[in-house]
Amino acid sequence: MNEAAVITVLIAMLGGAIRVSTPFMFVALGECLTEKSGRVNLGLEGTLVLGAMVAYAASYHTGSPWVGVLAAGVAGSVLGAMHGSICGLPRVNDVAVGIAMMLFGVGVAFFFGKPYIQPTAPRLGSIPLGFWSDNASLKSALQVNPLFFIGIALALALAWSLRNTRWGLVVRTVGDSAAAARAMGISVNGVRLMTTTVGGFLAGVGGAFLSLSYPGSWNQGLSSGQGLMAVALVIFARWNPLRCVAAALLFGGAGAIGPSLQSVGITQGYYFFNAAPYILTLGIMIATSSAKHSARDMPGELSMAK
Amino acid sequence: MSNTPFATGAPRELIDPLGTRAGSSDFAVRLRANSEYVLIPLLALVIAAGLFAFFLMAIGKSPVDFVSYVWRGGFGTAFSFQNTLQRSAPLILTALAVAIPARIGLIMIGGEGALVLGGFAAGALAIPMIGHAPPMVALVLMALFAMIVGGFWVGFSGFLRYARGVNETISSLLMTYIGIAIMNFFVEGALRDLSNPNKPSTMPIGDAYMVGKIPGTQVHWGFAFGLALCVALYFLMARTTFGFAARVTGGNFRAALAQGLPVGRLIVACSAIAGACAGLAGFFEVAAIQGRANASLAAGYGFTGILVSFLARHNPLVIPPVAILLGGLVASGGLIQRRMDLPDATVLVLQGFIFVVLLTSETLYGRFAIFRSTKERDRT
Numbered sequence: 001m002n003e004a005a006v007i008t009v010l011i012a013m014l015g016g017a018i019r020v021s022t023p024f025m026f027v028a029l030g031e032c033l034t035e036k037s038g039r040v041n042l043g044l045e046g047t048l049v050l051g052a053m054v055a056y057a058a059s060y061h062t063g064s065p066w067v068g069v070l071a072a073g074v075a076g077s078v079l080g081a082m083h084g085s086i087c088g089l090p091r092v093n094d095v096a097v098g099i100a101m102m103l104f105g106v107g108v109a110f111f112f113g114k115p116y117i118q119p120t121a122p123r124l125g126s127i128p129l130g131f132w133s134d135n136a137s138l139k140s141a142l143q144v145n146p147l148f149f150i151g152i153a154l155a156l157a158l159a160w161s162l163r164n165t166r167w168g169l170v171v172r173t174v175g176d177s178a179a180a181a182r183a184m185g186i187s188v189n190g191v192r193l194m195t196t197t198v199g200g201f202l203a204g205v206g207g208a209f210l211s212l213s214y215p216g217s218w219n220q221g222l223s224s225g226q227g228l229m230a231v232a233l234v235i236f237a238r239w240n241p242l243r244c245v246a247a248a249l250l251f252g253g254a255g256a257i258g259p260s261l262q263s264v265g266i267t268q269g270y271y272f273f274n275a276a277p278y279i280l281t282l283g284i285m286i287a288t289s290s291a292k293h294s295a296r297d298m299p300g301e302l303s304m305a306k
Numbered sequence: 307m308s309n310t311p312f313a314t315g316a317p318r319e320l321i322d323p324l325g326t327r328a329g330s331s332d333f334a335v336r337l338r339a340n341s342e343y344v345l346i347p348l349l350a351l352v353i354a355a356g357l358f359a360f361f362l363m364a365i366g367k368s369p370v371d372f373v374s375y376v377w378r379g380g381f382g383t384a385f386s387f388q389n390t391l392q393r394s395a396p397l398i399l400t401a402l403a404v405a406i407p408a409r410i411g412l413i414m415i416g417g418e419g420a421l422v423l424g425g426f427a428a429g430a431l432a433i434p435m436i437g438h439a440p441p442m443v444a445l446v447l448m449a450l451f452a453m454i455v456g457g458f459w460v461g462f463s464g465f466l467r468y469a470r471g472v473n474e475t476i477s478s479l480l481m482t483y484i485g486i487a488i489m490n491f492f493v494e495g496a497l498r499d500l501s502n503p504n505k506p507s508t509m510p511i512g513d514a515y516m517v518g519k520i521p522g523t524q525v526h527w528g529f530a531f532g533l534a535l536c537v538a539l540y541f542l543m544a545r546t547t548f549g550f551a552a553r554v555t556g557g558n559f560r561a562a563l564a565q566g567l568p569v570g571r572l573i574v575a576c577s578a579i580a581g582a583c584a585g586l587a588g589f590f591e592v593a594a595i596q597g598r599a600n601a602s603l604a605a606g607y608g609f610t611g612i613l614v615s616f617l618a619r620h621n622p623l624v625i626p627p628v629a630i631l632l633g634g635l636v637a638s639g640g641l642i643q644r645r646m647d648l649p650d651a652t653v654l655v656l657q658g659f660i661f662v663v664l665l666t667s668e669t670l671y672g673r674f675a676i677f678r679s680t681k682e683r684d685r686t
Contacts, residue, residue, distance in 0.1 A: 042475065086665065086666050089666065089668075090669055091671060092666065093665070093668070096616070097662070097665045097666075099413070099475070099661075100662045100664075101662065103657060103658050103661055104655075104658030104661065104662050105658075107654030107656075107657065108655055108658065110650075110654060111648075111651040111655045114649040114651070224483060228479055232473075232476050232480070235473075271487050271495070274487050275484050275491075278480050278484045281480055282480050282481070282484070285472045285480075286466060286470050286472055289466075289470045289471045289473075290470065291471040
């Protein structure tokens with residue numbers, strides 16, 4: 001492999017990291033908010049797939065991709081509200097409900113998504129940030145979707161408001177000690193329902209990115225575990241929205257290895273590189289967990305923490 | 307262990323010892339206490355079916371037609387019922403892969419990965435043996451290899467849970483994706499059968515190495531093995547020291563530690579048994595149905611198995627009837643798709659409805675006075 005090829009691969013990986021990381025970012029931010037309130041929603045994989053389908057269908061019918069993004073968010077918040085309200089009942093296990101919501105979301109998406117596999121829907125446009133460069137591959141790598149910046153802005157807003165607003169304090173209190181929150185007169189289930197719903201909205205928007213920007217079409221193999229990896233990523237990011245963005249970029253880079261190598265004609269081990277994000281996720285989980293004590297900065301009410 | 311509440315469904319432990327002294331017979335008390343664990347899941351099934359019927363009506367299809375096609379496609383004739391039994395075999399085994407770890411307090415959902423990789427391992431092992439080893443030897447070796455690979459695959463998640471505190475639900479699902487990627491890597495690469503231009507597959511294992519049917523039926527032996535394993539694992543979990551220790555660990559992790567139980571080994575052993583069951587399911591999919599390993603192995607049996615195990619309340623003896631019920635649903639999917647012009651995901655939607663309603667119904671346990679003994683009712 002000569003120098004030019006290495007540079008091509010690196011540029012492709014940079015562009016790939018930006019593209020691939022966006023859905024990770026949205027799902028991780030949503031899950032981060034949900035887990036901050038002390039509940040795990042493993043169903044975001046289903047939310048992501050349903051969001052992708054709804055966004056594509058809405059964009060196809062209305063001709064406006066941004067309506068698709070909004071519709072995906074609404075569909076995601078419906079699934080989130082379902083999860084939130086079911087888990088509000090006593091004796092119900094949130095991890096198990098998450099698995100059920102995953103299967104439910106994927107099933108509903110495949111059911112209604114079948115007619116949309118063929119037609120082409122209008123996609124989201126990109127901002128050409130590579131205008132200053134003459135390098136064609138750099139130009140295409142820097143075609144950045146506005147959702148990427150919206151995600152970063154959201155992460156900043158979420159991090160700031162979790163730390164500095166009354167609302168953020170309420171969410172953190174509910175997440176760290178439900179008893180303390182109840183003593184303050186806060187409705188624990190109400191707060192968790194709200195955070196799960198908002199989390200579902202964000203995951204749905206992440207799904208919209210999958211079908212409307214990159215890879216940019218709707219099919220049944222669109223998401224294979226991104227939603228789940230994003231949940232694992234939140235643990236790695238130690239429940240901090242800003243670290244979620246960094247972790248999403250890292251995961252995006254790992255996911256972009258395979259396609260980048262393919263772009264310079266290296267197809268060997270393509271399936272291995274496809275598995276790279278999963279292996280990276282697992283490796284990170286192994287490295288950051290401990291049997292002796294629960295993870296640092298973990299909300300005390302999480303069922304994983306007990 | 308975090309996830310104890312849902313796994314403590316073993317009815318026997320929940321009988322109030324006072325109940326027996328309350329004057330009514332032991333059997334009546336048992337019946338009263340246990341019927342809760344039958345009636346509430348049945349109620350959940352009925353509600354889910356009702357919601358699904360509304361769903362079908364909302365999109366302009368007839369629920370009555372749906373039921374009749376499920377009956378015809380899954381249960382109505384001898385042929386369709388045998389097809390259902392055949393499809394329930396992998397469901398039984400993958401449900402066991404969820405039920406056994408559930409007893410020790412783990413939510414393992416890696417059955418799909420262990421099935422795919424176990425099936426692939428069996429198919430790959432068969433190729434160099436063709437023409438050399440007698441079929442019985444080859445089949446036993448293939449089954450053992452599938453079970454070892456599957457057992458390792460899920461056992462690893464159990465090990466990570468104990469040794470590193472890694473959430474087993476997430477890690478087992480990640481292992482599933484990794485397992486499918488490994489199979490694709492080999493099936494489309496080094497082990498691809500180049501004479502088969504259609505679907506990337508390994509070389510066929512050949513008719514001599516195919517598992518036969520149970521005599522007098524059209525059902526392969528996987529079903530019989532599934533039933534036998536259900537009974538065997540029920541006894542292992544309910545009647546042996548190992549099972550008792552595992553259930554103590556699932557019920558109260560700290561108490562198990564304080565008692566000096568080898569919790570690490572118990573967790574890994576339960577996970578490995580689970581993976582071995584799913585691996586065996588993969589072996590039968592390859593050696594009794596497909597004849598070669600390819601991407602059709604990832605047909606979602608592992609995920610339906612999760613639902614089967616939850617519906618059966620992780621009781622191995624209840625798994626077979628539930629698996630047959632859902633196997634019939636899966637088997638009739640094609641007929642529903644053709645005759646009612648519904649997408650093949652219809653069955654997935656129904657499964658989703660059942661799963662969500664079932665888990666919601668967890669909240670109903672202990673709320674109905676009718677299931678409690680009279681003495682207990684007087685006290686409250």
